[in-house]
Amino acid sequence: MTTALIPNGAFLNAELDFGLSMLRQVPVTQQLVVSPISVIFALAMVQAGARGKTKMQIDQAISRGAADGAVVDYYSKLSRAIMTSNNGTQARIANGFFIDKRFNISNEYANTVSSMYSAKIESLDFTQPEQAAKTIENFVSQVTSGKLQNIANADTVKDAFAVLINAIYFNAEWEYKFLKGSSSNRTFNTTNNTGRLIEFVNESDEERLYAEDQDMQLLSLRYKDPSYALNIFLPKNRFAIEQLREKLDGAYIQHMFSQLNMTSLRISIPKIKIETDFRLEEALMAMNVSEMFNDSADLTGITDSLRLKVSSATHKAIIEVDEDGTTAAAVTLFKLIPRFAPPESISIPKIKIETDFRLEEALMAMNVSEMFxxxxxLTGITDSLRLKVSSATHKAIIEEQIYTTLPSRYNDSCKRR
Known part of the structure; x- marks a missing residue:
C-alpha cells in the first residue's frame, strides 16, 4: 500500500528501498507480510534521541542521510497525513514510549516525540511486569482494532529502561469491489514443484490502473480513498520473483508508477489472510542499522543519566484481502535497556554485634606501653602520687537495619526505595 499525500520523491525512494531491503532478508519462498513504514516510524523515534554513529546509521536507512530537521519534518507530516484518510477508509498510526517510572527522559526528547510524532509517553511500574505488559498490549490492541495480540509480556519489560512502540492499522474498501459470486478455487504455484489450492476473486473486462515493461506487470487497485492503493508486482517470467526482487529499487518502482494507465483487464487475485512475525533485529543489523544494538550505542538524546542501547526488536504484521477490500495492521517494538542493567537491589541484613576488645595488649603492640x-x-594528673595505668578495657556494639539501594550511577534517575 502506498500513500500519495506527501509527494517527496527522495524520501519515498528511501522508504521503498528500506522495504525491499527487509524483503530481501528472507527467501522468496517464505510467506511474509511486513510494514516498512511501521519500522521506519519506530526508528525515527530512536533517531530523535540518537547521536553520532548510531544516528548516522538510522538516518542513512530511513532517509538516505537527509538533514535531521528534514527527517523529523517529513515523518511528522506523513503521520498526520495518514490520520486524515477519507471516504470510509480507516488509517491509524500511533507511537508509544512506555518508561519505567524510576527513570526520566530529557525534556527535549519528550517534546520532540510527543509534538512531532504524537507519541504517548507513559510511566509504568516495571517492577510489576505483568501489569506493565498488559498496558502495552492494550495500547497495541486499541490501535489495531484487536488484530494483533501477544506483542508484550513480562519478559518484554524485565530490566527495561523503556519500551518504544509503533502500531499502525488500515481498513479500506475497494474503489470498485469484486463481485461476491466471482470467486473460484485455483492452484497458486510458488515454484515449479510447489502449489496449493486457494480462493481467487476475479473480474473480467474491467478498467484498472496498469503498467508493464520487459520484466514485470504492475496492477494498482485503488481504494475509495484514492490516496491509497494495493500495488501488485508480477514478474513477466513465471517464478522469476527472486530476480525481480533483486532488480527492484525505489527509483524503478516510482518510474513504473508514473507509467500507470487505465487498461481493460481480466483480473484474478488471491484472497489472503497472512500474519507473520519478522526477525527484525537480525534484519536491521544486516541492513547496517547495528550500532543501536551495541554497547557503544549513543542514545544520550533520550537521557544522559544512563547509557542505553536497544536490546531487542520485534515486528509483527497481518493483512487480509477479499472481495470488499483490505484490512492490515502492524506493530514494531524496541526494548531499551541500560548497557549495564541495574541489579534489582542490594540488601544488607539486619545485624547486632557486641564485642570486648583486649585493648591493653593491642596498645602495647602498637608501642603505647610506657603508661603501663x-x-x-603521669605527674600532670597529680604530683602527690606516682601513677600508672594497670588495665585497659574496650567494649562496642553495632545494630544495622535492612536497607536497599541502587549503585550510585543510577541514583540520579531512580527514586530511593
Whole structure:
C-alpha cells in the first residue's frame, strides 16, 4: 500500500528501498507480510534521541542521510497525513514510549516525540511486569482494532529502561469491489514443484490502473480513498520473483508508477489472510542499522543519566484481502535497556554485634606501653602520687537495619526505595 499525500520523491525512494531491503532478508519462498513504514516510524523515534554513529546509521536507512530537521519534518507530516484518510477508509498510526517510572527522559526528547510524532509517553511500574505488559498490549490492541495480540509480556519489560512502540492499522474498501459470486478455487504455484489450492476473486473486462515493461506487470487497485492503493508486482517470467526482487529499487518502482494507465483487464487475485512475525533485529543489523544494538550505542538524546542501547526488536504484521477490500495492521517494538542493567537491589541484613576488645595488649603492640610500666610519668594528673595505668578495657556494639539501594550511577534517575 502506498500513500500519495506527501509527494517527496527522495524520501519515498528511501522508504521503498528500506522495504525491499527487509524483503530481501528472507527467501522468496517464505510467506511474509511486513510494514516498512511501521519500522521506519519506530526508528525515527530512536533517531530523535540518537547521536553520532548510531544516528548516522538510522538516518542513512530511513532517509538516505537527509538533514535531521528534514527527517523529523517529513515523518511528522506523513503521520498526520495518514490520520486524515477519507471516504470510509480507516488509517491509524500511533507511537508509544512506555518508561519505567524510576527513570526520566530529557525534556527535549519528550517534546520532540510527543509534538512531532504524537507519541504517548507513559510511566509504568516495571517492577510489576505483568501489569506493565498488559498496558502495552492494550495500547497495541486499541490501535489495531484487536488484530494483533501477544506483542508484550513480562519478559518484554524485565530490566527495561523503556519500551518504544509503533502500531499502525488500515481498513479500506475497494474503489470498485469484486463481485461476491466471482470467486473460484485455483492452484497458486510458488515454484515449479510447489502449489496449493486457494480462493481467487476475479473480474473480467474491467478498467484498472496498469503498467508493464520487459520484466514485470504492475496492477494498482485503488481504494475509495484514492490516496491509497494495493500495488501488485508480477514478474513477466513465471517464478522469476527472486530476480525481480533483486532488480527492484525505489527509483524503478516510482518510474513504473508514473507509467500507470487505465487498461481493460481480466483480473484474478488471491484472497489472503497472512500474519507473520519478522526477525527484525537480525534484519536491521544486516541492513547496517547495528550500532543501536551495541554497547557503544549513543542514545544520550533520550537521557544522559544512563547509557542505553536497544536490546531487542520485534515486528509483527497481518493483512487480509477479499472481495470488499483490505484490512492490515502492524506493530514494531524496541526494548531499551541500560548497557549495564541495574541489579534489582542490594540488601544488607539486619545485624547486632557486641564485642570486648583486649585493648591493653593491642596498645602495647602498637608501642603505647610506657603508661603501663612502673616508670610511667603521669605527674600532670597529680604530683602527690606516682601513677600508672594497670588495665585497659574496650567494649562496642553495632545494630544495622535492612536497607536497599541502587549503585550510585543510577541514583540520579531512580527514586530511593
Amino acid at each position: 610500666n612502673d616508670s610511667a610519668d
